[in-house]
Amino acid sequence: MFTSSTIVSLFVGGxxxxxxxxxxxVIFKLKNRETWLPGVFIGAGTFIVFAMILERLLHLVxxxxxxxxxxxxxVYGALAAGIFEETGRxxxxxxxxxxxxxxxxxVYMGIGHGGFExxxxxxxxxxxxxxxxxxxxxxxxxxxxxxxxxxxAELAETLRLQLESIADIGVVTTVQALYERxxxxxxxxxxxVVVYKAVSQRGKVWLYPTAVALHALLDAPAAMYQTGVxxxxxxxHAIMTVFAAAVVFGTVMLAKKxxxxxxx
Numbered sequence: 001m002f003t004s005s006t007i008v009s010l011f012v013g014g015x016x017x018x019x020x021x022x023x024x025x026v027i028f029k030l031k032n033r034e035t036w037l038p039g040v041f042i043g044a045g046t047f048i049v050f051a052m053i054l055e056r057l058l059h060l061v062x063x064x065x066x067x068x069x070x071x072x073x074x075v076y077g078a079l080a081a082g083i084f085e086e087t088g089r090x091x092x093x094x095x096x097x098x099x100x101x102x103x104x105x106x107v108y109m110g111i112g113h114g115g116f117e118x119x120x121x122x123x124x125x126x127x128x129x130x131x132x133x134x135x136x137x138x139x140x141x142x143x144x145x146x147x148x149x150x151x152x153a154e155l156a157e158t159l160r161l162q163l164e165s166i167a168d169i170g171v172v173t174t175v176q177a178l179y180e181r182x183x184x185x186x187x188x189x190x191x192x193v194v195v196y197k198a199v200s201q202r203g204k205v206w207l208y209p210t211a212v213a214l215h216a217l218l219d220a221p222a223a224m225y226q227t228g229v230x231x232x233x234x235x236x237h238a239i240m241t242v243f244a245a246a247v248v249f250g251t252v253m254l255a256k257k258x259x260x261x262x263x264x
Contacts, residue, residue: 001136001137001140001141002133002134002136002137002166002167003167005170005171006133006166006167006169006170007130007133007134007137009169009170009171009173009174010126010127010129010130010133010166010169010174011126011127011130012174013122013126013174013175013177013178014122014123014124014125014126014127014129014130015123015127016123016178017118017119017122017123017126017177017178017181018119018123018124018127020115020118020178020181020182020185021111021114021115021116021118021119021185022115022119024111024115024185025040025108025111025112025115028107028108028111029108032104032108034102034104035102035104035105035107035108036097036100036105036108038096039097039100039105039108039109039112040108040109040111040112040115041112042092042096042097042109042112043092043108043109043110043111043112043113043114043115043116043192044112044113044115044116045092046085046088046089046091046092046109046112046113047085047088047112047113047116047117047120048116049088050084050085050087050088050091051081051084051085051088051117052120054084055080055081055084055085058080058084059080062076062080070227070228070229073223073227074220074223074224074227074229077219077223077226078215078216078217078219078220078223079212079216081215081216081219082211082212082213082214082215082216082219083212085113085188085191085215086191086195086208086211086212086215087212089109089113089191089192089195089196089211090195090198090199090208092109093195093196093199093200094199097109097196101196101199101200101260102260103193103196103255103260105196106192106193106195106196107189107192107193109192109196110188110189110190110191110192110193111185111188111189113188113192114181114184114185114186114187114188114189115185117181117184117185117188118181118182118184118185121181122177122178122181126169126174126177129166129169132144132163132166133166133167136163141160141163144163145159145160145163176233176234176237179237180222180237180240183237183240183241183244184218186244186248187215187218187244187247190244190247190248190250190251191211191214191215193251193254193255194207194210194211194214194251194254195207195208195211197254197255197258198210198211200260201258204258207254214247217243218240218243218244218247221236221239221240221243222236222240224236
């Protein structure tokens with residue numbers, strides 16, 4: 001059975017994960033009316049194609065090969081995210097965004113990319129968890145598992161473990177998850193600008209592999225936490241925050257140094 005604290009945390013966390021990205025996109029558009037509206041959807045589409053589909057297909061091949069080796073798992077996990085997501089941005093700028101080069105459009109695309117990631121990974125998941133928790137409380141854990149798995153013992157055990165992990169989610173976990181998504185969304189906006197400069201500025205293509213490397217470095221603490229190298233979530237978030245803050249500063253300096261002079 002789930003506590004009311006868990007259910008409320010899941011609903012509130014899920015709704016905030018939906019509202020924050022949408023509010024960011026709307027507010028940015030209202031303040032910068034010249035931005036190209038489809039850019040935010042291209043950013044979201046880039047995440048779906050390159051991170052949710054192509055990257056996960058590679059995981060099916062690579063994860064069995066690196067599993068068991070902590071170093072290889074961390075390196076592969078961090079690099080794969082950087083390569084696929086930054087390549088996705090690069091391809092989008094070269095194709096769909098080609099006639100809409102501007103720093104503001106790059107920011108808008110980054111909001112779409114990072115925002116949709118937050119909506120999909122946190123918002124939708126948390127809300128679905130909340131409804132599952134309500135269903136469990138209504139019919140009982142065993143009855144819910146029986147109804148959901150149709151008597152399959154293996155699926156039943158997997159679902160039981162999932163429900164146990166959901167039951168551990170509370171206010172602290174929800175705040176931590178939301179904070180991580182905000183940091184990640186901010187970083188995605190920065191990388192969107194960096195890759196835009198790589199594409200639009202003559203002789204600056206080296207910024208693309210730089211974005212890949214930066215993305216890998218941001219994901220490294222999370223990969224180390226998942227593999228047990230780092231055991232503290234606050235420590236993981238502290239490292240990510242300091243790194244992301246440095247990237248924000250560097251991106252602002254880069255945007256000032258390389259103004260919008262698109263090379264078509």
